[in-house]
Amino acid sequence: MDKKAENQGNQYEIHGDTMALLPIYQEYGELLTKVLEKHQTLVTSEKPKGVIQYNCRYYGSSYRGRKDGATAIMGYRKRAPIVISEHLGxxxxxxxxxDNESCIWIAQAHVKQVKPTSPDTSDIIFSNDTFISVNQGKSALETKIHRATHYRFVLELRIKEKKTPYSRSFILP
Structure with a gap:
């Protein structure tokens, strides 16, 4: 059974158990978001892209900044993966x-497997063994997931390379 999101101002805060944001329409045509979490399902009055935008700001950036970052680092211009929080992964x-209201957003870390159900449809199986069916082929989905995984890897490498003991950066020759 779906529960209403009870966060501040009815703004849903994405966290480590958030697996997917699905667009759903209320009885009178209002676009809402069904939030799939690892242990429950919620509904929030925000649109899916609005949830993403709010959470980019919540974690200290902007949607545009996150999108521009993916383009600058990886060259992704269309359907770029969005970092909500690099610290939390x-x-x-x-x-x-x-920009499409029908856009589904999935958390890269929770995708366990993609199973084709036809050439143009697939099931995305999440870390808790639940799944959603989507109108995309397995290859297209796996490309998007691999792009996000590669982007995550590059960001993690950059952070790892820059980690030096604080004192070393101020030692004079």
């Missing part, structure tokens, strides 16, 4: 243009 993948 939360990366979300839009399954179509984020």
């Amino acid at each position: 939360i990366f979300f993948i839009p399954l179509e243009s984020p």
Whole structure:
């Protein structure tokens, strides 16, 4: 059974158990977001892209900044994975243009497997063994997931390379 999101101001805060954001329409056509978490399902009155935008700001950036970062670092211009929090390792993948109201967002870390159900449809199996069916082929989905995984790897490498003992950066020759 779906629960209403009870966060501040009805703004949903993405966290490590958030697996997917699905667009759903209320009885009178209002676009809402069904949030799939590892142990529960919630509904929030925000649109899926609005949830992503709010959480980019919540974790200290902007949606535009996150999108521009993915383009600058990886060259991704369309359907770029969005870093919600690099510290928490939360990366979300839009399954179509984020400007489309029908765009589903999935958390890269929770995708366990993609199973084709036909040439143009697949099931995305999450870390808790639940799944959603989407109108995309396995190859297209796996490409998006691999892009997000590669982006995450590059960011983690950059952070790891820059980690030096604080005192070393101020020693004079």
